[in-house]
Amino acid sequence: MIHSSKPKIWYGGDYNPDQWEKPVWDEDLRMFKLAGIDVATLNVFAWAKNQPDEETYDFGWLDEMMDKLHADGVGVCLATSTAAHPAWMARKYPDVLRVGFDGRKRKFGGRHNSCQNSPTYRKYSAKMAERLAERYKDHPALLVWHISNEYSGYCYCDNCASAFREWLQERYGSLETVNRVWNTGFWGHTFYDWEEIVPPSSLSEEWKGLNGNTASNFQGLSLDYARFQSDSLLDCYKLEYEAIKKHTPDIQVTTNLMGAFKELDYHKWAKHLDVVSWDNYPSLDTPFSYTAMMHDLMRGLKGDQPFMLMEQTPSQQNWQPYNSLKRPGVMRLWSYQAVARGADTVLFFQLRRSVGACEKYHGAVIEHVGHENTRVFRECAELGSELHKLGDTLIDARVKSKVAILFDWENWWAVELSSGPSVALKYVDELHKYYDAFYRANIAVDVVGIDADLGKYDLVLAPVMYMVKPGLADKLEEYVRNGGSFITTFFSGIVNENDIVTLGGYPGELRKLLGIWSEEIDALLPTQSNRIVVKSGSEGLKPAYDCGILCDLIHCESAEAVAEYGEDFYAGMPALTVNKFGAGEAWYVATSPEPAFLQDWLTKLCADLNIKPLVAFAPEGVETSLREKDGNRYLFVMNHNAEPSKVSLGEKSGIDLLTDRKLSGNSELAGRDVWIVKLDD
Template structure:
């Protein structure tokens, strides 16, 4: 539990006193206390202030602020400041800056502009982490370390090229093996020497295609470069992590992730984090189910361990095309949505608005007016008081689910670098369709990786499992054989971990488990559709639904047909099958159906297997989830609607943690409000 030194849901956020003159500091601390702020993240982008030249370090301002916050009862999430290198470093050591996708050498500027394989960047970033850890190892304000900030972005420089070759040598051992796994016999791409291998970018193998997708001539090369760059950035984090742990072995270390951020394999990263933290920035029109899925994805990175909500905005963002205000009550509601799904902190970017540069219009607890008499501050202060009242009641409680959705970064990269069959296929969007069906039915679901333990689940949904990594087919067979239910979809089982097609018929190594053979895959044009016609009527389901995008033309090899296609030359061919396998069963949905089908079909499958709704007949826009510890369950009922709704809590009495009431039966939940019920 990260909150041991401050046993409550931490409340606070990023604070940049280095951007302000000292007279502002005391006023800020006064208002922090009014708002119930008890944790501040310091030093995120202060490398230039801490180290004005190669030989000079000055932490005086940070000493003063650490002491000031501690005296006010505010703890510190202390960043290492290495998220943006100083200008002198780029001038003196040009290897520090990146080469971009188009092969251009970057100058000083921007933020994510440090080459992860620059010897000088690594040298000075580790030295900074060591100096900070040594200096503040005994400071009573220190609660947790925050390494760098929002890692991301790739580099294609000569240092990265050399490091990529070393990475390949370690992974494959020989140039012959590289040629084999990349299938370089195609187009005569055979490599004769390690020096022949260059990073795949806009001057070699890749180009920007339709819809902003990256296209590539050789998926194997591009896939490995993404793995390599993710590992390179992770190595930078690990170097700082080790430097911090030398001096503060008992202080947890994290870095803030960004949900479904495509460039980094967060399943690998999570193994190196003491606690997962992430930054949540939905738009006004982002589906609430998608935000919930991102929270569940972050929670699933460390097998259900509570995570930190490191950043959200109190009101307004600045970097989206249309930066809407959060309506009254929404900041509180979305904060509790994070808590409901496993967060043990509620933190913001930022505590005081900057007056210049690209984030000056990004919301803050303290607005440009500089006082507490604003709507945003009043809402923040009310939430701070409420979290203080909750104390430690929710800390380290765990979300429990009998259903899970598989999500894998390697699979995501491979699906969307495929040279066919359609550019319309978006991995995250397809995964969300299945998640949304469970969300709307108020059935809890974890979002997990392929390395996770499947044993505690009744239902496992693996949308578009295009890549079958070593051992995954055997693991899925064992899950189903033991009584589990697997649901997978079109375009699954196609390739191995190097994006080479598994010959012998789709879905490759999943063929026996699913009891089908997929002979062809039809890609429908925009506006085209087919029909999913159910072969036997099921209560609550229509007889047919629209489907499209991709349609697998499959033959059964033991599986039972539950639906067929309604149109085109493959009318009457199977579109939904189920195969009995051991004690369980494996479903294959050969096309992408309309959302209504999944909303009506998937919950029935789950309920039959013990994954039941937390609330039945809840109105649309009501979200539920449950956290549990010490024999107690805490049911969250969140009303995302602007108007009040009535929900049926059943006959048993429950305690309302926020309202101090005992409730049962049908109760009213006001618009953009919530209940936390102990049962």
């Protein structure tokens, strides 16, 4: 729990006083009070200001601002400033500069511009973190540490090549093993010396594919390089973490993640974060269920521990193709969406809009006009007042689910490094199709890693589980044998952790659990589709549904076919199967169905498993979530529609914490409005 010294939902965000003259500071503090802001994130990109040369450290501005904020009752999320190295460092120590995918060495510029295996970067970033921890360890404003910012970006320099070889030696022990797990006999790629292994880039094994994914001649090599680069960036984080913990062992440490960000294995990273934080930047047309899934993914990184919403925009973004305004009420609504799904903070980028450079048109609590008489500021102040009223009511409340979707970064890498079967196959999109069906049915879902405790769930899904890691098949068999229900899909059980095919018929190690074997995989063109024809006896389902992308041609062994294909030469072959296994059942969806099928089938399946929706009825565009604390249950109902919507709470009733209004039965929720209902016992 991060809130012991400020027991409420923290409200504020990134503040860059180092970019402004001092007369602006006092005006900012005046408006912070008006907006109800009580937390400021400082020092995110101030390395060049704090360390103008190799020997000099100057924290005078930061001392003054820490003191001023504390005097005004504002706590500090203190960043280490190491997300962009100073220009002097790049000039004096060129090893700090990255080499890109194309083999060219970068010049100074941008951010996330440091090689993660540069001895220079590792030395000076850890030293900066320690200097800050030594200086501010006893400062009363300090609430939480924020290391670097939005870690990202791979490097292909000689330092990375050398470190990669060391990483491989530690992982595999011998070149013979490397040659075997990468199947280097293909195309005569056998390695005879460690020095012959180079990073997979456009100069060696990789290229950018037609679908925007990276394609590779040797997926095992590319998969290991992704693992290595994620680990290398994590090592940089850990160096700063350890330097900070040496001086402030009781203050929590985080770095801001970015939802389904492909480059880094966040499940591995989360083990080294005291609290997960993340930056939420949906577009105007991002499905609300996708944003909800990202919140659930971030919450699931550390079990059901609440997370920090580290960044969102008060209104406009600056980096998307079309930077639309958030309509009136949307900022508040999306803030509560985060809280509903486990956030214990509501923080913005940024508190004052920057005057120049690439983020000068990114929204802020204080706009360029410089006063409080704006729509955005008024909405921020109204939300600040509500969060103050809520106090610590929701702090550390937990979201509990009976359904889990398994999300695995290494599987994601492997699926999209694969040389086939279809460029249309997108791992996260397939997971979202299933998540969206539960979202529309108002059924809570956890999004968790494969190491999660599955025993607390009645239903577990693993769409497109292409890679089956050691022990996973046994774990799933035990879960189902003990009464659990499991669902997986086409293109599952194909390879092991090294992207080597499991021989003997797909779905490999899952064959016994699923009771099927797959003979072929048909890839459909975007203009093609097939049909899922439901067999008789399946109440609640239509006779047929469309499907596409991939179609597995499967044979039932111990499984029963529940639906069949309706078209092409494989018409009549199973498209949906169920296998009784011990006290539970395992389902296989052999194709990518249209959304209506998933909504109908998964709603029916949940009813059969006694997994109940959170409300009796909510129209499309209305979202629900439930948090629990100290025996109390808090039902969030959020209307993403611009117009009012009628919601039925069924047998539930309670008091809306925001309006003190009693709610029960059928009620109307205003457009873009929120209820937080403390439910009656």
